[in-house]
Amino acid sequence: MQTVTVNASKKYDVRIGTGLVDNISEQIAPLMSGKKIMVVSDDKVFALYGKKAVDDLENAGFTVFSFVFPNGEDSKSLETYSKLVEQLFSEEFSRKDLVVAIGGGVVTDLAGFAAATYQRGIGLVMVPTSLLAAVDASVGGKNGVNLPQGKNQIGTFYQPSVVLCDINTLETLPVEEYTNGCAEIIKYSMIVNDGLFELIRDNEIREKYEEIITRCVTIKRDFVEADEFDLGKRMMLNFGHTIGHAVEACSNYTIPHGRAVAIGMAAITKAAVVNGYCTEDTRMQLDELLEQYNLLDDLKYKAEDLMERVKVDKKNSSGMLRIVIPKAIGSCWIKEIYKEECLKWIVLGGAR
Numbered sequence: 001m002q003t004v005t006v007n008a009s010k011k012y013d014v015r016i017g018t019g020l021v022d023n024i025s026e027q028i029a030p031l032m033s034g035k036k037i038m039v040v041s042d043d044k045v046f047a048l049y050g051k052k053a054v055d056d057l058e059n060a061g062f063t064v065f066s067f068v069f070p071n072g073e074d075s076k077s078l079e080t081y082s083k084l085v086e087q088l089f090s091e092e093f094s095r096k097d098l099v100v101a102i103g104g105g106v107v108t109d110l111a112g113f114a115a116a117t118y119q120r121g122i123g124l125v126m127v128p129t130s131l132l133a134a135v136d137a138s139v140g141g142k143n144g145v146n147l148p149q150g151k152n153q154i155g156t157f158y159q160p161s162v163v164l165c166d167i168n169t170l171e172t173l174p175v176e177e178y179t180n181g182c183a184e185i186i187k188y189s190m191i192v193n194d195g196l197f198e199l200i201r202d203n204e205i206r207e208k209y210e211e212i213i214t215r216c217v218t219i220k221r222d223f224v225e226a227d228e229f230d231l232g233k234r235m236m237l238n239f240g241h242t243i244g245h246a247v248e249a250c251s252n253y254t255i256p257h258g259r260a261v262a263i264g265m266a267a268i269t270k271a272a273v274v275n276g277y278c279t280e281d282t283r284m285q286l287d288e289l290l291e292q293y294n295l296l297d298d299l300k301y302k303a304e305d306l307m308e309r310v311k312v313d314k315k316n317s318s319g320m321l322r323i324v325i326p327k328a329i330g331s332c333w334i335k336e337i338y339k340e341e342c343l344k345w346i347v348l349g350g351a352r
């Protein structure tokens with residue numbers, strides 16, 4: 001097992017290894033001063049892993065409740081959130097008790113937001129079961145739900161007490177969800193120069209989960225420690241996301257997040273070559289890696305349509321926009337541009 005310690009407003013461990021769900025009570029018991037645990041999961045993950053975790057926690061003497069909702073992004077809503085906090089209230093949860101989120105990013109975001117806000121914050125354990133949640137959503141403290149008008153519009157920063165990443169759970173992940181997580185891993189390999197790029201080029205990610213997830217979590221940890229509340233450096237984690245978010249929105253969310261980010265990374269890199277910020281060789285290396293993970297798709301939307309979506313992205317302030325531009329493999333920088341300039345970048349990135 002690997003452990004990455006995050007020293008943010010709360011200090012906590014991210015543990016990455018095998019068999020953590022089977023013995024979840026051992027991991028959790030030292031963190032508990034109360035008796036009650038609310039296991040939050042979606043229907044799919046609950047059937048696979050949630051039930052097992054409930055049994056183990058009950059056998060260890062905890063009073064365990066479960067809150068299970070239909071899988072999918074549609075559940076990341078104020079409606080599901082209010083059902084969850086109402087259940088915490090009706091079961092008389094106090095601040096000594098614990099919420100345990102077992103699932104992908106939808107579960108960790110929703111349960112994180114509920115734990116952060118119920119009685120102004122109760123204990124939270126993250127058990128990511130998707131690759132994307134393991135390398136990204138479960139670490140760093142961002143949580144939230146969607147509004148019908150926009151994704152992630154409601155949320156807080158709230159760090160968990162521990163993150164338990166059981167790589168055995170990733171075995172049942174559908175291939176498209178694996179691919180989605182790979183896109184975020186490729187992103188990390190482009191922003192930090194520590195050999196991750198070569199590691200995932202020369203090895204299939206799923207063959208080296210423990211090492212690769214640990215490296216990604218370490219990279220994220222470093223950005224979170226430097227800028228927990230996303231006021232500066234943490235923005236680097238948004239490589240590929242400005243255009244990626246616009247692609248997601250233009251597709252009416254039929255293109256999943258990771259795949260959209262991959263399109264965004266390829267597009268911004270293409271534009272960076274034309275603008276003289278990085279070499280054609282860098283672009284080719286990135287494209288080859290994206291291709292290797294079945295993530296090389298065209299930017300098939302109209303530049304004006306993408307631009308409309310960029311304008312409403314919550315990461316934008318006043319007339320300016322910060323975009324993450326690649327310099328080389330493992331090295332990116334943040335550039336502030338006028339929103340209007342972004343259209344040029346999108347066109348150079350290959351939009352219609």
Ligand SMILES: NC(=O)c1ccc[n+]([C@@H]2O[C@H](COP(=O)([O-])OP(=O)(O)OC[C@H]3O[C@@H](n4cnc5c(N)ncnc54)[C@H](O)[C@@H]3O)[C@@H](O)[C@H]2O)c1
Nearest residue numbers: 044071104105106107129130132133136137142169172173
């Ligand atoms: N808070 C953050 O920092 C952060 C970062 C990145 C993404 N996110 C959020 O994460 C969400 C996306 O996360 P996601 O891609 O994990 O989506 P998800 O939670 O919807 O999971 C994807 C699908 O995989 C299934 N699944 C999960 N684990 C499984 C397993 N082990 N075996 C079989 N099926 C499994 C789920 O039931 C679901 O159908 C988005 O809402 C996004 O906004 C948050």
Ligand SMILES: [Zn+2]
Nearest residue numbers: 184241257261
């Ligand atoms: Zn992302």
